Amino acid sequence: MLQADGVKDWQASMHPFHSQTEDLLRTALTEAERGEAELHSALEALPAPIYMTDPSGVVTFFNTACIAFTGRRPEVGKDRWCVTWKLYTEDGEFLPHDKCPMAVALTSGRSVRGITAIAERPDGSRVAFTPFPTPLLDSAGTMIGAVNLLLDVTDIRQIAELRSQARRAARLARGVNDPLTLGALNTMADEYEFKAAQLERKLSRIFA
Structure with missing residues (x-):
């Protein structure tokens, strides 16, 4: 746990990585204009875990980094809202997947930022992360799904x-x-x- 005088350090440390994560997302999403195959290729190349869902929250794609991060192989077409096994709030309260930041982004149609959550793996280990759920829109502005990058904040x-x-x-x-x-x-x-x-x-x- 951070000491009281380390809280400002933690918040300040997040800023550059938050900005760089947004840059990663923007770069990847530009590939969406070239087609689904190009987008998936761009997301797979990212070292950070990232996944996509359809408008109803069903997972349609995840990159290899998601497997190590979550401790499981997500199930395309079956998992909904999130690729993690279990979720908790930063205070340790159980967080149902249908209440997670990705679910909020999909139901509201807006990106969700500034949240830290705890992912639990099947082996019981946990990792703190900041999600970056971002709705995907087509040329007409209709939401066609969402993408979510999970930034491990342990080192930060x-x-x-x-x-x-x-x-x-x-x-x-x-x-x-x-x-x-x-x-x-x-x-x-x-x-x-x-x-x-x-x-x-x-x-x-x-x-x-």
Whole structure:
């Protein structure tokens, strides 16, 4: 869990990745104008899990990344609203699939943003993610389905926590006079920052 002074770090850390995710979606959706095969090819090439549904929420496509993310192989034509096994809110409350952000996007006809949810896999492991459900419209403006990219925020949250710990160590260092303690605190701050930078580089490869 993030410490109180790490919440702003978490929110700030999300901004660049949120923007880059939107860019990924826009790039992929331009392929929709070239046809379904081109769109599916573009989505399959993405390293982030992404899937599509028809207007009623039935899954029509998922890329390979969805399998590792959800811990299961989604069932085209059977799964509805979401490809995850089980969903929970960020507070840990069970979230029925027909109440998930993708369902809201399809029933309202609007993109849903700013939500974090928890996906549970069949093996019991869980992962926090931010969904980007986006309705798909034809040339006449009629909704023909939706696409949803699932951004794993585990590393983003870890970056925020590491940066928070780095600043805390640096603050403590400014208040001590003992050279050994000062050196230890500065080393801790540098190590936290180094680990945060490593995670940022790892995430940047997703959007390369």
